[in-house]
Amino acid sequence: MKLPDKKKNFLKWYSEIISYANIVDNRSPVKGSNVIMPYGYSIWESITKKLDAELKKTGHKNAYFPLFIPEDYLEKEAEHFDGFVPEVAWVTRAGDKELERKLALRPTSETIMYDMFRLWIRSHGDLPFKINQFCNIIRFDTKETKPLLRDREFLWSEGHTCHATAEDAERQVRESMKIYEAVYKLCCMSYLILRRPKHDTFAGAIYSIAYDCPLPDGRTLQIGTTHNLGQGFSKAFEIVFQDKDKQNKFVYQTCYGLSTRLIAAIIGLHGDEKGLIIPPYIAPIQVVIVPIYKKGQKELVIKESEKLKKKLLKAGFKVELDDREGYTPGWKFNEWEVRGVPIRIEIGPRDIENQQLVLVRRDKPVPTNKETIAIQDVTKEVKRILKEINDYLQKRADKLLEDSISHPKTYEELIEIQNTKRGFSRVNWCGDIECAEKIKEETGADIRGTREDIKEKPAGKCIVCGKEAKEVVYVAAAY
C-alpha cells in the first residue's frame, strides 16, 4: 500500500488513511453522517474517559437533554438563532402524520438546557452550577463534508455553567481551558489558544476562546472552544437567582465543547507517510505482538506469545496478539504500522532461546526504532517506551506548531504565504472587518484571533490597510 503524500495532498492522505486504518467508514448512505468504526471509537472512548474524569473532579455533573428543540426555543436568543438556523435539520413528520410544530435536531443545546436551568436555579446556594452532556449533534452544514473534520452528525461533550458573578464566569472559562488542555496533553496535541475576533464569536457569547491545531497542509483545525456567555442567554431565558443580599439577579454563564473532530486532528498531526501514529495513552492497541516462526516452531512461539500477552494485559496495557494464519509477518508489520500501534513486539524461536524480544516503536525511523530487551523486563520496558513515544510525539507536535507560524512584514508577503505554505501568519490588525474580509477574499484565510495564553502588543500598522493596529492576530485557513 502506498499512501498519497501527506503534506502535498493531505486530504487525500487523510481520507485514505481513515479508511485503511479502520477509523471511519464513509460509505454510510447519508452524506456527512458516518460510521465511527470500533478502532476509531476506542480513541473517542479514551478521550471522553479523561474528559469525564476532569469534569467530575471540578464538580460537573452529567445529564441528558432532549435531541428535539422547538423552533421558538431557538428563536429566544436572536443571534444564536441566526447563527444556527441555516444548518438545522427539521423533523416534520412522525409515522404518517405531519407534526403540528416542526422540531429542530439540536445543533447545540443552550436553548433546551437553559429553559430547564431557569426552573432549577433558585438561589446563590445553587451556584456555581455545572452540567456536562455527552451526545450527538446535528448540523446540516452546506459546505462539503469530510469524515470527522466536518460531519453533519458528530459526537461531543458540551459543558454549561451558571455563576453568581462575572468574575466567577471568567474563572470558569479558565477552569474549562485547563480541563481541555489536560485532554489535549493526553493526545500530544499542539495548538494556538486564540480569542476569536468579534465577528467570529459564538452566536450569543461575549467572547469565544478556541484551540486551533496546525495540520500538515497548512490549514488549521478548531479542536475545542469555550465561551463566556455573560448574561445574554440568562436574560433571554430568565435564569434568575436570589443573591445573598436577597436581590434577584441574572446568572452569568459559560459553555464549552469538544467533539470527535479532535480525532481528525490527532490523525493529521501525528500521522506520517506510512500511516497513523496514535499517541500511546489513547491508542486502542498499545502493543501488538507478532509471532515469527517456521514450520514446526509454531506451538512454542505461540505459547510464549500468549504468555507475553497475558503478562502485559495484567500490567494494564492494551495488547493484541496477531496470530492470524495466512499472513506473513511482513504483511502484519505493515498493517499495524498503518494503523499506528505505538509498539510492535517481534518474537521468534531464537528470541525465546535467548530470553529476549525485539521492540519496534512506530514513531521513529529505521534503525533508531528497534531495541532488543530481556523478556523478564518487558512490562518495565514497554512502560518506558510508551512514555518516550508520548514525549517524542509531543515534542514533534510542538515543533510543527512553531514551524507553522510565519511573520510576514507586508501585505503581499502575507498573501503569498497564505496562498502557498499557509500555516499561522502573525500580523498586526486594525480591528476592521473589511481588512479581514480582504484577506479572506484573496486567500481563503481568516483572522483567527489574538493569543489568549500570552499578551501580545501590536507594534506597527495594520498589515492590510496601514492604519494604527489594535491587535496582534493570527491569520490561517481553517477546515
Place this chain on the structure above:
Amino acid sequence: MKLPDKKKNFLKWYSEIISYANIVDNRSPVKGSNVIMPYGYSIWESITKKLDAELKKTGHKNAYFPLFIPEDYLEKEAEHFDGFVPEVAWVTRAGDKELERKLALRPTSETIMYDMFRLWIRSHGDLPFKINQFCNIIRFDTKETKPLLRDREFLWSEGHTCHATAEDAERQVRESMKIYEAVYKLCCMSYLILRRPKHDTFAGAIYSIAYDCPLPDGRTLQIGTTHNLGQGFSKAFEIVFQDKDKQNKFVYQTCYGLSTRLIAAIIGLHGDEKGLIIPPYIAPIQVVIVPIYKKGQKELVIKESEKLKKKLLKAGFKVELDDREGYTPGWKFNEWEVRGVPIRIEIGPRDIENQQLVLVRRDKPVPTNKETIAIQDVTKEVKRILKEINDYLQKRADKLLEDSISHPKTYEELIEIQNTKRGFSRVNWCGDIECAEKIKEETGADIRGTREDIKEKPAGKCIVCGKEAKEVVYVAAAY
C-alpha cells in the same frame, strides 16, 4: 411531603417521585422527550459502566453508527419495516431546503448497521463479530408517554452480532442473557425470563427473549430483550462470509437491547411510601453525612464531618456531606430518604465525644434501621451495611416477583385476577392468537410468553378455549 399510595396509585406515585427525587424533569417542551437530571443520569452511568465492562469482557467492541436512516434501508427487511414505520420520526428539511429524500431517525439500528456489516465481514476469520452501540433512540409512539417508562427519545445499549453457524448464534443469545443478568443483579432486579409468543416477536427475528419485571400496581415492564435473528437480515442485507470449506454463506445474527427504561423499573420495584430506595451499587450517593449541632458547636461538627467524608471517599464510596445552612437536620433526613440514599450518617457533638456515629439504613423501618458504630470502624461498617442493603433489596424483590405470580384454574378466575390485582398469571394456552386476543380484549393483558430459564410442560387444556394446551404461558398487563 406526602406521596400517593404506591400500590393503589402507582403511576401518580411514580410521576411525583421522579420529580421530587430529581430523576427526570418532564417539563421539557417536547412531549415524551424528557430531561434526565444528574441524579437520574448517574444511575444510568452506573448501569452502562457495568454493561460496558461485561460486553468488553466477552469481546464486544463499541462503535457509532448514524442517527439517520434512509427510507429504503428500513424497507429492506419487510417485517422490520412494518414493525417500526408507524413510530418513525422523519427529517424532511434542513436549513430552508426540502431534502431530496426524507431520513428516518433510528428507531433501532439493524438496517444501518447491517449494510456496513455486509462490507466488513469477509471470511470465517471475521466471526464471531460483536458490536455494541450506546446511543439515543427515537420512537414516536402513539401511546401516552411516561418518563423513562415510555419515551419518544431514550438512551440504550444495542448489541449486534454475526456468527458462522446457527449454534453459535444460539450460544450468543445465552451469552447476552448472562451479560444482562449481571447488570440486573447490580440493580437488585427480579423478573421473569420469557420467550415471547410468535405474534409478539421482534420484527424480523425468529424468536425474542425478554425480561419482564413486576411493578407494584400489578403491571409488568420489559427491561431488556435479546433476539435470535437467524438469517433473515443477513439474506436481506447480503451479509456473506467465506467459510472454511470455501463456500459463501449467510451469517447468523443476534441482537439485544437494554435502555433507560431499566431506571423506571428500579424506581418502581424498590421504592416505598417514603420515596426512592436506590440499590447501593448503582446509587449516585451511597452515604450522606448530616451534621447535627447547636450554636457554638458548628465548627467542631463540620470539621469532623469533613474528615469522615474524606475517609469514606478515599475508601471508594460515593459520599455527600449535607452542610447546607438554613435547613433542619429533620428536613435533610427527609430529603435524602425521598431520594433513596442507602445510608445516612448522623453526627453530633456527643457522637464525637464518644467517637461513635449513628448509621441509618434506608431499606428498613424504624427501629431496625439504626446502628451505632465506632468512628474508627466506619469504612468497614459502611461496606458491610451496603452489602446487607443490597442483599435485602434483592430478597425483597424476589419475594415480590414470587407473590406476583397467580395460578388461575379457570378463564373466569384469570379475567378476575387480570382485572384486579393483575401480576403474572400462569396458564395453559393452545397457541391460537384468537385466545390471546380474547384475554387482551377483556383485561388489557397480554400473553407475555413461556419461561426460558426453566422448561414447563402444559398439563391440561387451554384456559380460554379448552382445546389441547401447547404451552404454559404467563399473562400480564405490560407498560
